[in-house]
Amino acid sequence: MKRMWFRLALASGLALGVLAQAYAEEGMWTFDNPPLKDLAAKYNFTPTQAWLDHLRLSSVRLNDGGSGSFVSPDGLLLTNHHVARLQLQKNSTAEHDYLRDGFYAATEDQEMKSPDLEINVLVGMKEVTERVESAAKGIADPAQALKARQAEMAAIEKESKDATGLRSDVISLYNDSEYWLYQYKAYTDVRLVFAPEEQAAFFGGDPDNFTYPRYDLDMALYRVYENGKPLHTENYLKWNSKGAAPGDLVFVSGNPGSTSRQETMAQLLVERDIVDPDFLELVERRIQAEQEFARQGAEQAQKVDSSIFFYQNDVKAIAGEQEALEDKGVIAKKQAEEDELRAKVAANPEWQREYGDAWDTIAQVEEQAKPELTRQIFRRSGSQLFSFALEIVQYVAEVKKPDGERLPEYHEAGLSSLRFQMLSPAPIYPDVEKLDMTTTLKLATEKLGASDAYVQALTQGGSIERAVDALVDGTKLYDPAVRKALLDGGEAAVAASTDPMIEAARRVDPIARAQYVYLRDHLESVLQLAEEKIGKARFAVYGKNAYPDATFTLRLSYGTVEGYPYNGTQAPPFTTFYGLFDRSAGFSNKSPWDLTPKEAAALGRLDLATPMNFVCSDDIIGGNSGSPVVDRNGDLVGLIFDGNIESLAGDFVYDPEKNRAVAVHAAAMMEALRKIYGADALADEIEGKQ
């Protein structure tokens, strides 16, 4: 899944939007607007409100970038191994490589606390469009209007947080045509119960990533604790151990990260010609450096294994998107859609007056934005420590301001989640810090010139190597207590600090702020108004039979368990353990198609005909990793972990014939827990046999 890319892409701050007409089974629907009409017409199925609420409350979002679901009344949480892998790595030591070897806590006291994992359950949703829009009413200047809206959003969030104690986010949907307050119950005591070996979860490695047929046990189980005890909840999904069958209607409930389906042609072309190639270069440079580093030894390899994993994932995802954007058919389809909407708008004088100029405005903004985008992509430090330092410097300054005037990351409602992350006890490795920082700053120098203000603020005219050594060797920010003391000491403590990272952050802060303000006031504010016009034009022309672009918030997708045309023939609806042994043997058990010792040893015990992975036509994207797949009864039949190679175009366009979500089958997870990992107690708990 394209997790990292999702994170990076958010930084580029471009459009959200709404789709004109949904194709068969296309759509990432908000829970307030499920596609009831289509479901009734195509599947003769109408979920009740209780069905929808139960599924929503059983679904979770992980701050590591994925999704998950509760699967027992005692807080068991199912997600992907690749969503859990950052926590696995953070908990690993030279003695215990949990990422490589897996983990199983047979009893509660063996369960392993995650250093900085927060999970969110969406407990409340309320539309606040009128209030947000009223705040900017009558303000002609786009920059001032945007500020006013942001201040109002912060106020709504704070009110909610104060009143309920819940994490409260105001999000915009449908090209900023709607604003919603989403309230989350947050949990931060999340302990690992089970993870298979990385090789079992990620059989086929980077080559098989984003493809199907697959044979992966990409699962992990956490237990969520509250007040030091396992969470007791009624909101969990019953496990259907028979799992999904071909032709079944199945739903996916999860948090797709970001899509660009509503972007205009001008935006797509900037994505294709500027953003994607720049990101690819950045990520490929980092992979190259880290792979070289990993070759130095097992200890080094362990430190960068996950990082390389996510970067390779990004490369494949971005390359797939690029391919889609270079496909004449895709471009022609997008152009035709845009032409149709514009023609319908133009045919109605009132619409034309209200919305008609939006496309040209966006094209102008995109043209203006080009150098800024490149600057934004390459102005990175590559250092976790420096990120902490900059957050500390900004944090102490921002929290003194009225909530509505702060930088968006420091709104009151989000502070506790932010602090949780900033104070993570997860280890930070000096050698990796130096490696990534040097690589990233060298690339920044190549791309932006040695005289770039950001680069200069870090290097102060010296060599990159010398500056990086001084920063990484001199800082004390490795220790979360040091970070906490600075946060708690406020502006005075930060101003007085002689920590070299903090000093560097103080130099970078004004540059970062200036860039943010320029983007916000000159580009984003204009863009947002224009996008809102297009969103409204769509509502006017097509009505609200549509879903908004993905925003890493909870969505419902539906579809059918079914194969698709591939490789000149058909891909099967599901694979089996037979296939795992076939593909491994076909490559002579060579990496990345080697069996783990536990898998090999289980051969005689396994029922090889057990379904292992399957595909369904549900519309998903990066961020959906770990989402539950449920049947009509709302019971769990599978676990999303990937999309097929054809789904990489899904950022822009959903192809009902070939776009497929890839999931671990419920039966495979039971078979593996019992017969490969001897985790019968855990399997019993999940199947309600305790």
Next chain:
Amino acid sequence: MKRMWFRLALASGLALGVLAQAYAEEGMWTFDNPPLKDLAAKYNFTPTQAWLDHLRLSSVRLNDGGSGSFVSPDGLLLTNHHVARLQLQKNSTAEHDYLRDGFYAATEDQEMKSPDLEINVLVGMKEVTERVESAAKGIADPAQALKARQAEMAAIEKESKDATGLRSDVISLYNDSEYWLYQYKAYTDVRLVFAPEEQAAFFGGDPDNFTYPRYDLDMALYRVYENGKPLHTENYLKWNSKGAAPGDLVFVSGNPGSTSRQETMAQLLVERDIVDPDFLELVERRIQAEQEFARQGAEQAQKVDSSIFFYQNDVKAIAGEQEALEDKGVIAKKQAEEDELRAKVAANPEWQREYGDAWDTIAQVEEQAKPELTRQIFRRSGSQLFSFALEIVQYVAEVKKPDGERLPEYHEAGLSSLRFQMLSPAPIYPDVEKLDMTTTLKLATEKLGASDAYVQALTQGGSIERAVDALVDGTKLYDPAVRKALLDGGEAAVAASTDPMIEAARRVDPIARAQYVYLRDHLESVLQLAEEKIGKARFAVYGKNAYPDATFTLRLSYGTVEGYPYNGTQAPPFTTFYGLFDRSAGFSNKSPWDLTPKEAAALGRLDLATPMNFVCSDDIIGGNSGSPVVDRNGDLVGLIFDGNIESLAGDFVYDPEKNRAVAVHAAAMMEALRKIYGADALADEIEGKQ
């Protein structure tokens, strides 16, 4: 494999040629010019003349359109099930469906004679270029020159046949730049020993056809008899039951049917725009009609099963070629090759004078040929009986002429093979005859108009249905004895015949002859001279480090057992029996992915890790079906049965990265014979354990 297409394509009578520069592992080499330099350089391997001779003499060509090899000193002949399927069908009855159920003769007396199968072993090769070219020296008129060359070729064939008793063919290679006399030992007593069930041989059916990974037991074993006794021979391939391993150098010895790699751009575009679409329409129309017929019952289905099989094969092959020809990369590459050659020719005044006009000449001929090509494709009867009738009418007229003046099919040297086919006792079904004839003539009427002379000659102004009923119901040609009597009775008997098929053939004969003569004298003769110029230009520019286009004569390919990039990841070098059970289960054991009862029953006995199919980079094409794959020792390690979907472009271009031949693994054949079919005696004979 594209067998039928190969047959149809031959009818369109277009170019042969020579490749400029061979890419890595590209090439279908004649046994007189093996790629010794490349083999030594890349694999450090130099086959001896004895190695080459043994492989050539162990290889056979089947007149059913495929290839094969001797695998025991007692005449056991290995080929594909799909090469044997016509004979299986011809031997089947309402009681015994050998195609569906398979066949195994545990003892020699149970072996089942094939009605009309002839196999040829290439025992002699001799270049005769000078003699053929001398015959036309000084003749300015292209049509007269062609006639002179054809007469000389017939004379050479007859001399050889008279002197040796061998089947003797003069073939042209390298765009008619070389002529060779090929002498074959022919065998016509060929008995079936073993065939698996069609479903085991063709697991995955039409969808999986031309794809990989595959799980097919596409094998059959015949025994060749001479004078009523099993042929005793030293020329057979030793069986290597370990089979091919990844990275191995492997050779394929077989008879690729036809390639168009040396065609000019003008020719390729006519192929793309006229020939391929017309053939597709013809074949799709026939499939539609036969599938409708098959739905009427099991008996009907059995009669057209093979025909549908070959037609579907054609559709997939032609569609794949079309896709290649519509691929801008392929077209650009071909254009660049042509541009380079033309530029080099133009840069040398002598070459330019000799060869420079050839490309434009070909473009003019192709333009002229367009309506003729369409006419040739749709002027078909669709009736086996009518084909016999026309052959009889032409045969009795032609054999009276001097050999050199006959239509090419009736040259003395080929008569015994032709008569063997014409007198086949294989059953002909009136209902299928009517169906195919009606379908074909209706399409001819649509395409050429009801007033087309060929259509008129068959329908005589009446309805197609009435004409077909009269012909098929009235003829006695079902009986091979009736055909023989007419052949032996000569012109008088044929002229006196009132058999309606013979009468129709007498009406069609002058039309067919006129068309042949027009094509030969006005198009083919000019084309051949121009192609010969291009062939000579290539020799002049690039030397003879090249192989000729395929001509359904024996060729040697070499390559490596290796996977290739597919579906966003890698295809494995080989598959295993595990994969058979995986793919079947993944489709819930539904057709065409259902296991046969014998396969299912063997599950407990089979070693599932046994390699089943594998891929190698050897350059092959339709006609290579059934070719042996041999290792450095010349031992048999596999059996070619298909190419991957990427190889469908192989008619025009070989892509070393993705073009792969697909073979049944030697270990799988032994495992299946012993554990699925209980054919231990046969397996022992093959492994030399008797």
